[in-house]
Each structure stands twice: as C-alpha cells, then as structure tokens.
Amino acid sequence: MIFYYRLLTVDMLTLDIEEFLLELEDGSFKNVGPPNKAATVKLYHVESAEAREFGDKRVKLAFEDGEGNEVEVALFPEELNDLVTDIEQLRAESEVLED
DSSP states (O other): OEEEEEOSSSOEEEEEEESOOEEEETTEEEEOSOSOOEEEEEEESEEEEEEEEETTTEEEEEEEETTSOEEEEEEOHHHHHHHHHHHHHHHHHOSTTOO
16 A cells, blocks of 8 residues: 655655555554554655654654654664764765765
C-alpha cells in the first residue's frame, strides 16, 4: 500500500507501508495479520532540521518541511557516529557539500 501526499507547493511526503492491514471495529482501528510490516517514509524539501537528546541514550533528529510535515528519527550514539562519519566523507569527497 503506497500513500502519496503531495502539497500544492513542491514539498512532498511519501509513505510506503508494506503488508499492512487494519480492521475497523466499533470505531477503533485494529492491526490484523502477521507482524511482518515494513514502512518507508521520505520527506523532501526540508526547511528545518535539529538534533536533541531523546531519553537517556539516544539522539533524536527532527526534520520539517515548510508545510509542517515532520519526520523524527531516534539514533543510538554508535548510529549517530556512523552518520557523522558518512557526512564527513561526503564533505571531503563530494561536490554536494562544498563550502
């Protein structure tokens, strides 16, 4: 099941949920089926990004576009360090992050 949410501007959020089935019963949604769900979320044209502490051991990265769509990701320090290393490598080797 793929949902595309396109705004009147060029901003776009896509949500792809695989093997997802909901049951509506007495006004409540219930997850049905096996627990083999997977999802992919993509947020384009990010206008703000921030990092902040999340709990005792994680860092939350929050990204928001101009229309208020937001994606948050919580990473453990090891995962964050890997991301920082990737960004530093891009800065050194790619023209995308040239100053």
